[in-house]
Amino acid sequence: MSGTKFPARLVLLGALGLSALLAAWPASGDTAAAASAAPASSSSEAAVSAPLIRPLWQAATNGSGLYSDFMPEINGMVYYADNQRLVAAELRTGKIRWSVREGGRPEAMTANSLFYLSRTREVVKVDARTGKRIWSVKPPLRPSDAGSYLQLVNGTLLFSNEGMGLAAFNPVTGALLWSNSQLDLYAGGPFGQFGKILMVSGTIDNVSRHWFGLNAARGTELWSLKGPYDILGSYKGGLLLRENTSLAIQQSKKAVPGNLVSLYRLNPLNGGLAPVGRYIPVSDLRRMANYSNTLEGSSLYSVDGDLDQGDAILRRYDLDSAGQASPVSYEQYGTWVAGPAQGLALFSGGNSLIGLRLADGSRIDYGRFPAAFTRVQIIDSLVVAGLADGSVYVMNAGTGQAIGRIQTGDAEFGNVAVREGVLLIPTEKKLLAVKVGSR
Known part of the structure; x- marks a missing residue:
């Protein structure tokens, strides 16, 4: 789509944790009739055998970056926050090249620069190679204890303040381009840019969304939309x-x-809504939960479940059918845990894990694991599975072969990243770097 700055494929995850999703096996039945994909054979019960991999290095971070989907790494250097310092370390060795006192974890970066928020809420730009400060500026918005964030959108550095407001800076010079103190961005912030329209959102009374369409060059409000809507x-x-x-x-x-899934098309130029389709009537929407949405072309993969039954069922919806075609259910494969990503969706049955190739329905067995899953991710041809015992297993996504396991000592870990053959794992206490080897 011309002028669009949104990702072609976007995933939204619900607020409930994975552990709550994995309680039931097998998953319960559909609440309405649906076309079903061909069933797979029963999942493998072979215990996973994976060699222990020792980290190349690890660094204490006190959970900094645990919930971020952004891993700051440039040209063989990785950046993290450690005891109120911004630290630059070599990716493969962990050797510290430089550090900045009172520096925060980078929230945005360019080819040679990092941007972070200082403890005094200043926006700071430093040279990624040396740590030298290039500029710093105080945003013209009152600080918020709820949180402030930085984001690069279409060549503009945006500062969002959950207390109230949004400010835009030139990332090269630090010059203020505009500010708007009238936007309530609680539990929200910039979403992306559509042509000349900047999309931002906030939350009203913890119940409903408030979407704004702004003039990207001036920050002025062009339209707003209130309602319980998520952009997919x-x-x-x-x-x-x-x-x-x-x-x-x-x-x-x-x-x-009501209907389990109700979809609309938003015109970002004026905020107008048009219906796309409604799917699967249910008797009580209060007990239904949506955990994940993955939009791929004209197909929506959605994970939903009944809170009373603890299930998480993956279904595929054909958006071009205007709600006339029944969704395809993958319930028979088990409780959803990850995907679709790279053409693959993952399901659990007890402590067993299987993958389903969505293109042809073939399956991949990853085996039976020694503890319950806490989080599973598909990234860079790998499946990375965190267990309740603090171990992380790494498998070849395409073959199911175990590459190794890492003992993190922590029960929770965030979004992993792979850079130059090194797997970076942020946990609730530290950052680990692990060589993943040939896949």
């Missing part, structure tokens, strides 16, 4: 929205019948 990605010259029913009806004392 680009679709037919606009944006695909899903009605977040859990937000809309969570306070109701009576059963609320």
Whole structure:
């Protein structure tokens, strides 16, 4: 789509943790009839045998970056926050090249520069090679204890303040381009840019979304839209929205019948909505939860479940059918845990893990693991599975072969990244670097 700055493939995850999703096996039945993919054979019960891999290095981070989807790494250097320092370390050795006191974890970067927020809420730019400060500036917005964030969008550095407001800076000079102190961005912030329209969002009373369309050059509001909507990605010259029913009806004392999935197309130029389709009638939306949405072309992969039954069912919806075609259910493969990504979706059955190639329905067995899953990710031809015992298993995504396991000592880890054959694992206490070897 011309002028679109959104990713072609975008995934939204629900607020509930993976451990809550993995409680039930097998998953319960559909609430409505649906076309089903061909079933796979029963999952492998062979115990996983994986050699122990010792980290190349590790560094204490006190959980900094645990919930970020951004891993700052440039030209063989990785950057992290350690005891109120910004640290630059060699990717393969962990050797510290430089550090900056009172520096925070980078939230944005260019080819040779890093941007972070200081403890005094200044926006700071440093040279990624030396750590030398290039400029710093105080945003013209009151500080917020709820949080402030930086993001590079279409060549502009945006500072969002959950207390109130958004400011835009020239990332080269630090010059203020504009500020808007009237935007309530609680639990939100910049989403992306669509042509000349900057999309930002906030949350109203912890219940509903407030989307704004701003003039990207001036920061002035062009339109706003209030409602329980999540943006899933680009679709037919606009944006695909899903009605977040859990937000809309969570306070109701009576059963609320409706559709499990209700989709709309948003015109980013004027904020107008048009219906796309409604799918799967249910008797009470209050007990339904949406965990993940993956938009791939005209197909939406959605993971939903009944809170009373603890299930998580992956389904595929054909958006071009205008709601007339039944969704394809993958319930028979087990409880969803990850994907689709790289043409693969992952499912669990107890402590067993299988992969399904969505193109042809063939499966990959990863085996049976010694503890429950806490998080599973597909990245760079790898499957990375974290277990409740603090171990992380790394497998070849395409073959199921175990590459190795890492004893992290921590029960929680965040979004992993692979750089130059090194797997970076942020945990609740530290950052680990692991050589993953040939895959």
